[in-house]
Amino acid sequence: MDTCKAYRIFNEDNKIAGKLVDVEGAEIGAGEVVFSTAYSSVNFKDALAGTGTGKIIRKFPLVGGIDAAGTVVASADRRFAAGDEVICTSYDMGVAHDGGYAGICRVPADWVVPLPKGLTLFEAMALGTAGYTAALAVELLELNGMQPSNGKVLVNGATGGVATLAIDMLAGRGYAVTAVTGKDAEAGFLKKIGAAEVLSRTTLEMGTRPLEKSLWAAAFDSVGGEQLAWLTRTMQQNGVIASFGNAGGIELKTTVLPFILRGVRLIGIDSAATPMPLRRKVWARLATELKPRHLADIAHTIELKDLSDYFAKMLKGGIRGRAVVRIS
Numbered sequence: 526m527d528t529c530k531a532y533r534i535f536n537e538d539n540k541i542a543g544k545l546v547d548v549e550g551a552e553i554g555a556g557e558v559v560f561s562t563a564y565s566s567v568n569f570k571d572a573l574a575g576t577g578t579g580k581i582i583r584k585f586p587l588v589g590g591i592d593a594a595g596t597v598v599a600s601a602d603r604r605f606a607a608g609d610e611v612i613c614t615s616y617d618m619g620v621a622h623d624g625g626y627a628g629i630c631r632v633p634a635d636w637v638v639p640l641p642k643g644l645t646l647f648e649a650m651a652l653g654t655a656g657y658t659a660a661l662a663v664e665l666l667e668l669n670g671m672q673p674s675n676g677k678v679l680v681n682g683a684t685g686g687v688a689t690l691a692i693d694m695l696a697g698r699g700y701a702v703t704a705v706t707g708k709d710a711e712a713g714f715l716k717k718i719g720a721a722e723v724l725s726r727t728t729l730e731m732g733t734r735p736l737e738k739s740l741w742a743a744a745f746d747s748v749g750g751e752q753l754a755w756l757t758r759t760m761q762q763n764g765v766i767a768s769f770g771n772a773g774g775i776e777l778k779t780t781v782l783p784f785i786l787r788g789v790r791l792i793g794i795d796s797a798a799t800p801m802p803l804r805r806k807v808w809a810r811l812a813t814e815l816k817p818r819h820l821a822d823i824a825h826t827i828e829l830k831d832l833s834d835y836f837a838k839m840l841k842g843g844i845r846g847r848a849v850v851r852i853s
């Protein structure tokens with residue numbers, strides 16, 4: 526198999542960093558399905574992994590990238606054949622198994638999702654784990670009673686990957702979205718993709734009482750820490766919160782009062798461990814009624830060589846939307 530370019534992450538004397546290198550295709554990954562990678566993407570987890578800021582990677586050296594989409598070259602599993610367009614995200618991708626930042630991916634067939642009709646490979650990676658997480662949160666909150674007539678839906682970390690896609694999806698389904706951002710200059714962009722109102726993170730009055738004024742029917746939390754605590758205090762009766770992120774911290778200090786006096790439900794979202802039937806259902810929704818209407822505004826393309834700089838910017842909270850990585 527040919528040599529391909531790969532962004533491989535090394536641990537040299539406890540210094541973790543990625544480099545663009547040439548790798549023999551035969552050396553990459555393991556599993557029944559080999560596909561030629563067209564695109565990958567950048568998620569917060571990729572930035573933590575690629576810089577060693579988080580202890581994400583369990584095996585070095587490793588090709589980074591928790592997301593990949595491409596065209597099957599060979600398959601030893603009858604569910605897939607050469608020419609099929611596929612998506613592979615989560616599981617051990619970019620963590621303990623070579624990921625999407627290489628021209629070739631070799632993965633277990635059980636991790637592979639056929640590209641749903643209605644999405645291109647580029648769009649699948651503009652969504653990637655971020656879009657999948659936003660859609661899984663919509664799916665699970667709707668199962669717990671979220672509907673547009675209940676009231677406002679808050680989305681924080683609003684200019685981030687998961688949040689921009691969540692705003693677009695929710696607005697498309699008729700929800701009134703309030704976005705909270707640390708980037709006031711992006712208010713116009715957030716309104717364009719569907720936010721009805723935009724609040725500034727820096728001037729947010731969070732209060733300290735165990736229960737504050739009821740404001741939100743539902744919330745999508747990228748941030749954790751103080752903002753998640755504030756959300757628990759300000760949900761309406763039977764409000765539902767999707768907790769999926771820790772961009773602002775891993776602590777959660779709250780009381781039981783929101784849960785026992787307002788029936789607030791805090792729903793954990795783990796995109797990596799979704800069972801395959803639910804995973805396919807969520808991707809099918811992403812290709813149809815949840816497909817964001819402003820993907821072209823939210824996503825932009827970068828190259829493998831740009832990854833190190835992009836990770837650094839992302840970890841400082843300095844990016845907007847989604848970066849799709851062009852591979853081949």
Ligand SMILES: NC(=O)c1ccc[n+]([C@@H]2O[C@H](COP(=O)([O-])OP(=O)(O)OC[C@H]3O[C@@H](n4cnc5c(N)ncnc54)[C@H](OP(=O)(O)O)[C@@H]3O)[C@@H](O)[C@H]2O)c1
Nearest residue numbers: 569682683684685686687706707770771772773795796842
């Ligand atoms: N549970 C899962 O399965 C799952 C899946 C995907 C992602 N995640 C997590 O979800 C979060 C968002 O991921 P992402 O890929 O969307 O990341 P991202 O694109 O970097 O977005 C994070 C956003 O959070 C805001 N932010 C950054 N630092 C902050 C701080 N100190 N305090 C408050 N807000 C801050 C920024 O938006 P503003 O400047 O607009 O406020 C930033 O754009 C991450 O924590 C990630 O690990 C979890």
